[in-house]
Amino acid sequence: xxxxxxxxxxxxxxxxxxxxxxxxxxxxxxxxxxxxxxxxxxxxxxxxxxxxxxxxxxxxxxxxxxxxxxxxxxxxxxxxxxxxxxxxxxxxxxxxxxxxxxxxxxxxxxxxxxxxxxxxxxxxxxxxxxxxxxxxxxxxxxxxxxxxxxxxxxxxxxxxxxxxxxxxxxxxxxxxxxxxxxxxxxxxxxxxxxxxxxxxxxxxxxxxxxxxxxxxxxxxxxxxxxxxxxxxxxxxxxxxxxxxxxxxxxxxxxxxxxxxxxxxxxxxxxxxxxxxxxxxxxxxxxxxxxxxxxxxxxxxxxxxxxxxxxxxxxxxxxxxxxxxxxxxxxxxxxxxxxxxxxxxxxxxxxxxxxxxxxxxxxxxxxxxxxxxxxxxxxxxxxxxxxxxxxxxxxxxxxxxxxxxxxx
Amino acid sequence: xxxxxxxxxxxxxxxxxxxxxxxxxxxxxxxxxxxxxxxxxxxxxxxxxxxxxxxxxxxxxxxxxxxxxxxxxxxxxxxxxxxxxxxxxxxxxxxxxxxxxxxxxxxxxxxxxxxxxxxxxxxxxxxxxxxxxxxxxxxxxxxxxxxxxxxxxxxxxxxxxxxxxxxxxxxxxxxxxxxxxxxxxxxxxxxxxxxxxxxxxxxxxxxxxxxxxxxxxxxxxxxxxxxxxxxxxxxxxxxxxxxxxxxxxxxxxxxxxxxxxxxxxxxxxxxxxxxxxxxxxxxxxxxxxxxxxxxxxxxxxxxxxxxxxxxxxxxxxxxxxxxxxxxxxxxxxxxxxxxxxxxxxxxxxxxxxxxxx
Numbered sequence: 074x075x076x077x078x079x080x081x082x083x084x085x086x087x088x089x090x091x092x093x094x095x096x097x098x099x100x101x102x103x104x105x106x107x108x109x110x111x112x113x114x115x116x117x118x119x120x121x122x123x124x125x126x127x128x129x130x131x132x133x134x135x136x137x138x139x140x141x142x143x144x145x146x147x148x149x150x151x152x153x154x155x156x157x158x159x160x161x162x163x164x165x166x167x168x169x170x171x172x173x174x175x176x177x178x179x180x181x182x183x184x185x186x187x188x189x190x191x192x193x194x195x196x197x198x199x200x201x202x203x204x205x206x207x208x209x210x211x212x213x214x215x216x217x218x219x220x221x222x223x224x225x226x227x228x229x230x231x232x233x234x235x236x237x238x239x240x241x242x243x244x245x246x247x248x249x250x251x252x253x254x255x256x257x258x259x260x261x262x263x264x265x266x267x268x269x270x271x272x273x274x275x276x277x278x279x280x281x282x283x284x285x286x287x288x289x290x291x292x293x294x295x296x297x298x299x300x301x302x303x304x305x306x307x308x309x310x311x312x313x314x315x316x317x318x319x320x321x322x323x324x325x326x327x328x329x330x331x332x333x334x335x336x337x338x339x340x341x342x343x344x345x346x347x348x349x350x351x352x353x354x355x356x357x358x359x360x361x362x363x364x365x366x367x368x369x370x371x372x373x374x375x376x377x378x379x380x381x382x383x384x385x386x387x388x389x390x391x392x393x394x395x396x397x398x399x400x401x402x403x404x405x406x407x408x409x410x411x412x413x414x415x416x417x418x419x420x421x422x423x424x425x426x427x428x429x430x431x432x433x434x435x436x437x438x439x440x441x442x443x444x445x446x447x448x449x450x451x452x453x454x455x456x457x458x459x460x461x462x463x464x465x466x467x468x469x470x471x472x473x474x475x476x477x478x479x480x
Numbered sequence: 481x482x483x484x485x486x487x488x489x490x491x492x493x494x495x496x497x498x499x500x501x502x503x504x505x506x507x508x509x510x511x512x513x514x515x516x517x518x519x520x521x522x523x524x525x526x527x528x529x530x531x532x533x534x535x536x537x538x539x540x541x542x543x544x545x546x547x548x549x550x551x552x553x554x555x556x557x558x559x560x561x562x563x564x565x566x567x568x569x570x571x572x573x574x575x576x577x578x579x580x581x582x583x584x585x586x587x588x589x590x591x592x593x594x595x596x597x598x599x600x601x602x603x604x605x606x607x608x609x610x611x612x613x614x615x616x617x618x619x620x621x622x623x624x625x626x627x628x629x630x631x632x633x634x635x636x637x638x639x640x641x642x643x644x645x646x647x648x649x650x651x652x653x654x655x656x657x658x659x660x661x662x663x664x665x666x667x668x669x670x671x672x673x674x675x676x677x678x679x680x681x682x683x684x685x686x687x688x689x690x691x692x693x694x695x696x697x698x699x700x701x702x703x704x705x706x707x708x709x710x711x712x713x714x715x716x717x718x719x720x721x722x723x724x725x726x727x728x729x730x731x732x733x734x735x736x737x738x739x740x741x742x743x744x745x746x747x748x749x750x751x752x753x754x755x756x757x758x759x760x761x762x763x764x765x766x767x768x769x770x771x772x773x774x775x776x777x778x779x780x781x782x783x784x785x786x787x788x789x790x791x792x793x794x795x796x797x798x799x800x801x802x803x804x805x806x807x808x809x810x811x812x813x814x815x816x817x818x819x820x821x822x823x824x825x826x827x828x829x830x831x832x833x834x835x836x837x
Contacts, residue, residue, distance in 0.1 A: 125585075132578055165696075231663065231694025243836070246596035246619045246666055248695055275581065275608055354664055354696045355597050359572035389570065393579040396567050397586060405570075 086423055087370065087377070090415035091384075097415075098408040107400045115398055116391040124272040129390060131266070131274040137379075137386035138285045138343045139357070143364025144371055144378040145292055146197075146337035150215075151373050152296060153329045154309040159204055159219030160337045161361025162226025167196040168341030169230045169250060172352035173238040175345075176251035185257040186346065190284070193338040200226060201334020202327065209323040215330070223361075230352075240351065249353030259284075259346035281343035288336060293375040295332075305329055337361065366413045372420065385409060529562025529784060532588030534579055536595030538702045539568030542728040543755070544748040545772065549594045549617065551749075552776030559777075560784050569597075573698070577601040584609040590783050592776060593617065596666055597698075602629055613788055615779050617772060618666060620793045631793035632775045636666070637673030637833045638826050639768040639803030640723070643745050644677025645822050646766055646805060647721040648685045649815045650743070657714035658689040659707055659733050661700040661726035665836075667691070670725035670747070670768070672837040680822070680831070688714050689837070692729055700729060707732030715740040721765065723747070731755070737763035743811075748772065752808040767806040775802060799827045 099109035119129040143160055150157035157163075171193035180188055203222060207213040240251030261277035296302035308315040308325050316322050340360050345352060367385055371378030388409055392402040533553055535546045553564050565588050567579040580601055583591045590613040593602050599619035606614045606629045614629045621631035647656045658674050660667040671689050678685045690710050693700030700706070707729035711722045715736060723745035724733040730747060737744040738759045746752065746767030755761050775796050782788050796802020805812065805819060812819065825831045 136574065227697050228694050231696050235663065235695045246599050246664075248665060276577075349600075353600070354662075354698075355573060355576075355600050356696065357572050357574040358696075358698070363572075389575065390578070392570055393567055393575055393582045397565060397582070402568060402570065 086419045087372070087416055090419045091412055093419075094408060094411035094415045097411045098404065101407055102400065102404055105401070107398075111398055112391075112395060112400050112404060115394050115400070116388060122272075124274065127266060127271045128274040128276065131263075131276050131278045132390050133383065133386045134282060135276065135279050135343065135347070135386075136389050137382040138279055138282050139340050139360050140363055140367050140385050141285050141289065141379050141382035142336060142340045142343075143360045144367030144382055145289060145364075145375060146333050146340065146361075147364045147368040148371065148373040148375075148378055149292065149296075149305075149336060150329055150333040151368055152309050153305045153325065154312070155326065155329060155333075156216045157201060157204070157219055157330065157333045157337070158216055158365065159201060159222045159226075159361070160333075160340070160364050161359070162219075162223035163197040163200045163334050163337035164340035164361055165230050165356075165358070166200055166226040167193040167338035168345055168356065169233055169238065169352040170196045171338070171342065172250045172253060172345055173233070173240075175253040175257040176240065176351070179254060180256060182256040185254075186259055189253070189257055189346065190339070190342065193342055194335040195338070197338020198331045198335040201330045201337065205327040205330035208330075209326050234352070234354065241353070247353050247355055249351040251351065253346070253350045257346070258350060259342075261347060277347065279343045279347035281347055284339070285343070288339065289375045289379060292336065296375075301328070337364075340364070366409065370413050370416050372416075384412070529557065529560055529780070530588045531557070531562060531564045531780065532567070532580075532583030532586075532591035533564050534567045534576070534583060534591065534593045534598065535569070536597055536701075536727075537569065537571075537573065537698045538728050540566060542702070543751070544727050544730060545770075546594055547754070548749050548770070548772040549592065549776050552773035553592070553780065555773065555777045556780035556784075560780070573597060577605060580605040580614075581608060584612040584614075589613055590615055590780065590788075592779070594772075595619075596664075613783055613790065615776075617775070622791065622793045625791065627790045630779065630788060630790055632772075632779060633793055633795050634770050634772075634775075634802050635795065635797035635833075636725075636768075636770060636803060637669045637676075637835050638798045639770065639805065640670045640673030640725070641677035641680070641826065641831075641833045642798075642805045642819055642822060643723050643766065643768045644674040644679075645681040645819055646812050646815060647674070647723060647745060648678040648682035649818060650765060650812065651682075651685065651719075651721050653718050653720045654682075654684065655686040655688070655717070655719040657711065657719040657722040658687065659710050659714075659722060659724040659726050659729075660689065660691040661707075661724075661729055662693050662698055663691040663695050663700075667725050668837055669835045670723075672834045674723050675837060676834055677822070681818070686719075688717065688719060690714075692726055701727035703729045704732030704735070708736045711736035711744070712740065715742045721745065723768070725768075731760070734760040734763055746806075750806040750808055752806060761809070764809065765811045766809075769804045769806050771796065771802050771804075798823055 102109040102112050120126040146160050147157055171189045174192045175189040178188065200222065204215050204219045207218045208215050234248055234250065238250050239248060241247065241249045259280040261280050262282060263274065263277045266278060267273050296305065304315065304320045304325055308320055308322055312322055344357055349356065363385065367378055367381045371381035388405045392405045395404055396402050531553055533549065538546060540546050540550055557564060565583060567583055569576045569579055576598060580591060580593060580598065584605060593616040596618040598616050602614055602616045603624045603626055606626050610628060612628060615632055616629065617632045619631055620633055621629045656678060658671050660671055675687050675689065678687055691700060692703055692706045692710060707724065707726050711733040714722050721743045722733055722737065724730045725747045726733065733744050734755060743765040744763050746764050748770045749767065750769060751767045752761055752764045798804060807813065822831065826833060
């Protein structure tokens with residue numbers, strides 16, 4: 074019952090934020106002289122024919138997979154109170170090196186794919202590890218160093234692409250790495266769709282969807298069911314308390330960033346192994362930054378991030394179609410931006426409310442009974458379930474946690 | 481406890497600011513992808529032209545490349561009637577394929593992709609929609625072997641050669657500069673031609689060439705601030721003429737020129753006519769014209785008459801007047817004869833202009 078209520082409360086915030094964001098975006102659309110309901114109709118209408126509907130679903134899922142991985146990578150660091158703004162650089166560098174490595178070797182199919190994945194994760198981890206090492210040895214803020222390393226990574230990727238790793242012909246308009254052979258490509262899931270009796274879509278559904286789900290489950294288990302995950306979350310909630318209870322914060326910073334970077338290394342692989350088979354100047358950009366928004370929207374939980382990634386993908390799918398209705402595609406960016414801001418604001422309000430009621434409960438529990446209205450407001454009798462024990466727990470517990478907030 | 485709390489609070493506040501900032505940055509660079517020309521109303525005629533126009537990064541309003549393509553479509557519509565549906569890709573470029581496919585799916589024909597960025601996706605989409613005629617600007621398609629795609633390419637190096645000649649002849653300091661948007665093979669053609677032209681006209685010329693962003697980072701076409709910084713650096717170092725091939729970032733180059741009292745060379749459109757600030761207009765010595773508008777108009781005309789061959793590349797160079805130098809403002813009138821001499825030598829094949837620096 075209480076778990077159910079907590080889940081309901083956890084969903085209520087984002088849903089309210091979504092409604093607020095849609096209303097704000099609607100006002101914006103109306104103010105530029107277009108009909109907000111047309112926009113909503115375009116966003117929610119998946120297509121007229123079964124084939125078009127399946128195609129839309131494939132487009133949404135194919136966009137959601139990299140967004141989910143990006144959100145996950147950001148959230149791992151977030152959970153420890155670290156800001157990995159460098160996901161963008163980590164995945165770009167990981168993708169180009171994985172693409173080049175995958176094109177350079179020839180292995181049997183499953184090994185080849187595994188090899189590419191391992192290379193990508195290793196590169197992402199190393200690049201994020203630079204940030205961690207700078208933080209624990211020199212005290213450099215990870216926000217600054219990870220942002221700056223994005224520029225280094227982009228420059229480095231550009232140099233590698235036009236220099237040693239160039240695979241495309243001289244003079245070609247788009248510079249790419251060499252193409253990954255058949256054995257290094259990830260099989261698509263279109264067969265599963267048609268097997269379910271759905272119409273065949275125009276595009277192929279990324280098989281990497283499976284990997285993303287597995288990684289999501291693994292990260293979820295590691296964060297919530299292992300000693301490492303506990304230390305990570307504890308450090309995020311209170312570094313001093315975690316240190317006092319024997320957590321080596323420096324080691325935690327390094328291992329968290331390595332994990333975050335390793336997941337970041339996967340972001341480019343759905344496109345690389347499912348559609349492009351090479352990294353080039355036209356490779357999808359910006360996923361790392363979108364990941365920050367997705368992680369915030371998903372409140373750093375893998376399930377929430379999956380929902381957030383799907384929501385972003387649904388909106389992204391509509392961008393070309395909105396233009397056909399004379400509505401600027403920027404509307405999509407506005408909706409995404411307002412949703413994230415609304416969610417962050419809603420979270421902050423919920424946190425403050427929780428803290429206030431926790432403090433009130435704490436004050437009530439410790440305040441001497443003879444005084445009566447010392448801590449609580451006038452005319453509020455102590456509720457029966459806030460006994461000395463409950464009050465004590467609230468007082469010493471971490472403020473802002475749901476159990477402390479229970480009225 | 482309080483300390484930890486406020487720290488967490490400030491961390492979240494930072495998160496909010498960062499996310500908001502990133503999203504706003506996204507908005508800012510997204511330009512308007514809106515369409516004001518779809519007012520076809522009751523366009524029920526079966527042979528009515530319905531043109532799909534997919535823009536390069538930055539969308540319409542760049543006063544340069546995309547706008548030039550739009551001008552060509554407008555000119556064709558003025559003559560032949562019909563309507564245009566525009567599409568601008570998102571910043572990451574992830575929806576290019578879907579944008580093209582949606583245009584074709586909604587029955588737009590021909591579908592014109594503006595920019596080599598579509599080079600990867602157009603073949604894929606064209607095979608999915610065999611009954612639609614596609615064209616792509618700045619990308620060769622002959623080797624793809626797909627019948628319903630036409631490549632429209634330009635000899636940018638030839639026009640840039642003349643820009644280099646003009647810069648070298650007009651420079652008093654003996655130093656000139658080049659600002660490229662993105663270090664891609666296409667923009668390197670501009671650089672190569674410009675440098676070759678300048679050296680041909682004046683062997684001892686000092687040329688500084690720099691790019692705003694590296695290959696793979698397309699922000700360089702839409703970043704006037706960094707364009708201004710690069711150009712300002714060149715002017716401060718003694719250059720007196722800077723040529724830009726940086727799309728929307730070019731306004732930054734003009735601002736730097738105006739601030740330093742030096743000159744600049746525009747690109748793609750006749751930028752003397754397209755900038756709205758008179759102070760900037762004064763510094764635009766000439767522009768390297770890349771007549772995307774003419775090429776697009778001609779292609780649509782061919783399409784309307786059923787003359788599109790398909791599977792081939794249409795090459796626009798000095799001879800076909802697909803590239804050239806603008807003369808608005810009259811700043812290069814005094815050296816026009818020398819420019820024309822080089823022009824004739826290129827057309828006759830006496831001078832072969834390199835395409836890589």
